[in-house]
Amino acid sequence: MARINSVAELEELRKGILSKIEPDKPCIAICAGIACLGLGNDRVISAFEEEIRKQSLETKVDIRATGCHGFCEKGPIVVIYPEEICYLEVTPEDVPEIITQTVVGKKVIDRLIYTDPNTGAKAVHQFEIPFYKNQSRLLIGNNPKINPKSIEDYLAIGGYSALAKALFAMNPEQVLEEIKKANLRGRGGGGFPAGSKWETTRNAPGEEKYVIVNAHEGEPGAFMDRALFTGNPHLVLEGLIIGAYTIGSHQGFIYTRHDTPQLRENIDIALSEAKEYGLLGKNILGSGFNFNVEVHLDVGIFVSGESSALMRSIEGKAPEPRPKYIRTSVSGIWNKPSNLNNVETWANVPQIINNGSKWYSSIGTERSKGTKLISLSGNICNTGVVEVPMGTSLKEIIYNFGGGIPNGKKLKAVHFGGPMGGSIPESLIDSPLDFDVLSKLGTSLGAGDMLVLDEDNCMVEVARYFLDFLSGESCGKCVPCREGIRQMLKILTDITDGKGKEGDIELLEEIAGVVGEAALCSLGRSVPKPLLSMLKYFRDEYEAHIKDKRCPALFCKELKKGEL
Amino acid sequence: MSPTYEKADSGSGERRRSGKETMDNDRIEQILNEHQGQAGSLIKVLMEIQEQNHWLPREVLVKVSEKLEVPLSRVLRIATFYKTFSLTPKGRHEIHVCTGTACKVRGAQRVLDEVQELTGIKPGETDSDLKFSLETVNCQGCCSLGPMIEVDGKTHSKISPAEIADALKKYE
Numbered sequence: 001m002a003r004i005n006s007v008a009e010l011e012e013l014r015k016g017i018l019s020k021i022e023p024d025k026p027c028i029a030i031c032a033g034i035a036c037l038g039l040g041n042d043r044v045i046s047a048f049e050e051e052i053r054k055q056s057l058e059t060k061v062d063i064r065a066t067g068c069h070g071f072c073e074k075g076p077i078v079v080i081y082p083e084e085i086c087y088l089e090v091t092p093e094d095v096p097e098i099i100t101q102t103v104v105g106k107k108v109i110d111r112l113i114y115t116d117p118n119t120g121a122k123a124v125h126q127f128e129i130p131f132y133k134n135q136s137r138l139l140i141g142n143n144p145k146i147n148p149k150s151i152e153d154y155l156a157i158g159g160y161s162a163l164a165k166a167l168f169a170m171n172p173e174q175v176l177e178e179i180k181k182a183n184l185r186g187r188g189g190g191g192f193p194a195g196s197k198w199e200t201t202r203n204a205p206g207e208e209k210y211v212i213v214n215a216h217e218g219e220p221g222a223f224m225d226r227a228l229f230t231g232n233p234h235l236v237l238e239g240l241i242i243g244a245y246t247i248g249s250h251q252g253f254i255y256t257r258h259d260t261p262q263l264r265e266n267i268d269i270a271l272s273e274a275k276e277y278g279l280l281g282k283n284i285l286g287s288g289f290n291f292n293v294e295v296h297l298d299v300g301i302f303v304s305g306e307s308s309a310l311m312r313s314i315e316g317k318a319p320e321p322r323p324k325y326i327r328t329s330v331s332g333i334w335n336k337p338s339n340l341n342n343v344e345t346w347a348n349v350p351q352i353i354n355n356g357s358k359w360y361s362s363i364g365t366e367r368s369k370g371t372k373l374i375s376l377s378g379n380i381c382n383t384g385v386v387e388v389p390m391g392t393s394l395k396e397i398i399y400n401f402g403g404g405i406p407n408g409k410k411l412k413a414v415h416f417g418g419p420m421g422g423s424i425p426e427s428l429i430d431s432p433l434d435f436d437v438l439s440k441l442g443t444s445l446g447a448g449d450m451l452v453l454d455e456d457n458c459m460v461e462v463a464r465y466f467l468d469f470l471s472g473e474s475c476g477k478c479v480p481c482r483e484g485i486r487q488m489l490k491i492l493t494d495i496t497d498g499k500g501k502e503g504d505i506e507l508l509e510e511i512a513g514v515v516g517e518a519a520l521c522s523l524g525r526s527v528p529k530p531l532l533s534m535l536k537y538f539r540d541e542y543e544a545h546i547k548d549k550r551c552p553a554l555f556c557k558e559l560k561k562g563e564l
Numbered sequence: 565m566s567p568t569y570e571k572a573d574s575g576s577g578e579r580r581r582s583g584k585e586t587m588d589n590d591r592i593e594q595i596l597n598e599h600q601g602q603a604g605s606l607i608k609v610l611m612e613i614q615e616q617n618h619w620l621p622r623e624v625l626v627k628v629s630e631k632l633e634v635p636l637s638r639v640l641r642i643a644t645f646y647k648t649f650s651l652t653p654k655g656r657h658e659i660h661v662c663t664g665t666a667c668k669v670r671g672a673q674r675v676l677d678e679v680q681e682l683t684g685i686k687p688g689e690t691d692s693d694l695k696f697s698l699e700t701v702n703c704q705g706c707c708s709l710g711p712m713i714e715v716d717g718k719t720h721s722k723i724s725p726a727e728i729a730d731a732l733k734k735y736e
Contacts, residue, residue, distance in 0.1 A: 034704070034705045034706045035705075035706035035707075035708045035709055037706075037719075038704075038706045038709045038712065038719035038721055039709065039719075039721060040719075072706065072707070072708035072709075073708045075708070217705075218702065218703075219703070220663075220664035220665045220666070220668075220702050220703035221664060221665045221666050221703060221707060222703070222705075223703070223705035223706070223707060226705045227705075258611055258615075258648065259648075259701075259704075260705065296608070297607075297608065297611060299607055299610075299611050299646040299648045299649065300646050300647050300648040301645070301646055301647070302702070313607060315604055316603055316604035316605060316606040316607055316608075318641060318642060318645050319645075375707070377665070377666035377707035377708075377710075378665065378666050378669050378707075379669055379670075383666065383707050383708035384708060415665075418665065451665050451666065451669075453669065454669075457669060465665070465668060469702065472647070473702075475645075
């Protein structure tokens with residue numbers, strides 16, 4: 001591997017990589033996303049390796065372990081190139097047949113392709129499967145095409161061309177202008193305009209500035225960042241380097257979870273490859289720009305995803321938030337200006353630079369631009385990662401991509417944003433995916449984790465569950481959060497146990513109001529959100545628990561006893 | 565080194581998972597030396613040791629304090645703040661029950677109840693013969709597999725309470 005010292009050398013390298021690719025050579029792309037790993041795809045991969053050896057096809061067939069393809073419900077997923085035949089739920093036993101029939105014999109194995117459960121229609125290719133059809137997979141669509149451990153695969157699909165363009169054809173002001181005009185909004189939950197944040201950090205006093213990828217993703221039900229970052233780490237890294245150049249930062253941090261070994265490994269490999277090629281470190285691509293990245297790990301507490309807490313833990317201290325009358329973009333890590341963006345936000349940057357803000361802002365709604373990754377889970381037929389343009393209706397996501405509600409149950413609610421988000425009822429699912437619309441309805445897009453709840457879910461219990469989760473994840477530094485969660489949890493537990501009292505709802509509302517106003521950080525202030533949204537839309541369920549000692553969803557055990 | 569390291573030894577060499585009950589002191593020394601004097605590396609160092617040794621004995625915490633030049637009180641604060649760190653020996657097999665929302669709506673509570681029933685321990689506990697440790701985890705990001713449990717990193721997906729006894733039988 002040789003260091004690249006100019007754009008010309010980068011393009012030369014890319015040409016070399018592309019010239020080595022034989023378009024007709026069969027390649028077996030096996031999804032190695034986290035769900036497929038859990039389903040034992042390592043055995044599928046070794047079965048392919050063994051079979052290829054057995055049939056002496058080593059030089060004739062390539063194997064590629066890729067990042068998440070998105071359709072987690074039907075894993076392990078295998079795509080056979082160049083025909084792009086997609087096989088679902090592949091077992092090691094299927095492997096010899098796939099090699100003989102499909103890779104060598106060019107025949108499709110009927111039982112392994114997608115069959116629509118309603119119509120019986122078959123789909124041979126990924127793009128024909130209803131789950132994928134009509135998605136706009138701008139960010140995650142390349143996952144099946146690359147091995148995340150190979151920078152060459154990323155370069156082959158045009159990787160690092162946006163970085164070259166930013167460094168040599170634009171000055172930092174121009175890059176900033178482009179991001180601002182694109183109206184890229186932070187994908188971590190806040191939806192704050194990324195360009196403004198970059199500008200604040202850029203203009204903040206002090207020579208030393210930091211840029212950070214927040215890959216903490218601690219919300220239960222959120223797995224899109226992991227899918228994107230594990231599957232295409234260079235995309236995020238390229239966005240980060242462009243951001244650093246724009247802001248004037250020479251040191252970046254990636255903050256991620258300790259308990260996802262595959263993500264950690266892929267990030268480490270991506271960093272060392274980028275360094276070897278001269279895309280990181282001193283004098284990047286011969287531009288004179290220097291930038292380094294360090295990886296820090298969360299050790300398992302939800303609050304450490306909060307920006308000021310995250311920055312404390314990078315300093316090696318306990319992850320306790322601080323009040324933010326001064327933004328972290330002005331005073332962050334070691335009190336230096338620090339620009340924190342989520343994985344997906346950074347991943348959007350290269351395509352904005354490559355295609356321009358005009359192109360980017362043509363996708364989405366008036367105030368929410370681009371596509372959004374959604375991790376779809378709960379009572380839904382197709383759990384997985386979906387990428388759609390902002391403005392897509394929730395109904396489309398649930399029924400067209402998610403395949404609807406399993407077991408003939410009725411949809412009850414959609415919950416966004418995990419324990420800091422909110423629930424909306426079935427009657428509102430025509431709403432579009434839009435930061436502002438959802439927040440007006442009392443929920444929030446959050447990072448994009450969409451939990452679908454069927455009629456068997458008790459909305460008192462779901463609120464209790466979130467508070468129970470948060471009681472272990474709050475840092476406990478401020479009283480409103482620490483005590484507020486505890487008291488709300490106690491009341492809700494009583495209600496689900498059939499010990500609810502007249503006035504409990506009002507008391508919950510009062511405590512929620514105080515916590516929402518008085519807590520130190522955004523975690524604490526968002527704690528009451530799920531509860532308040534549920535009191536807004538599902539108040540009758542709370543009343544039934546308290547007044548009639550009845551759980552309408554027949555979930556709460558203690559109340560079920562009363563029914564019998 | 566200190567006899568404390570031997571406490572968790574279950575006896576049979578065959579049964580022992582390497583590095584689990586007896587600490588690899590050289591490796592720990594190496595981790596500490598790499599970060600000598602770097603107070604900012606405290607969390608990283610504790611995590612690396614936890615990953616190596618599966619728990620943090622007091623002697624080690626004292627050493628961390630000395631080597632990194634961080635007061636022991638702060639070392640203890642961090643070591644007790646995070647659920648990932650354990651100040652007591654862990655069992656030979658670590659069971660993680662996912663109680664994230666997706667697993668929850670697919671019946672994680674019944675799965676957890678069954679695991680507790682079978683092992684006789686609650687989340688955060690280790691049984692008396694150091695066979696199993698039980699923890700709940702928030703979300704492993706594989707919501708299509710729920711409800712799921714992980715034993716020593718191996719995923720048992722879409723598991724029903726009735727299948728758990730069978731799954732746990734394999735572990736000695």
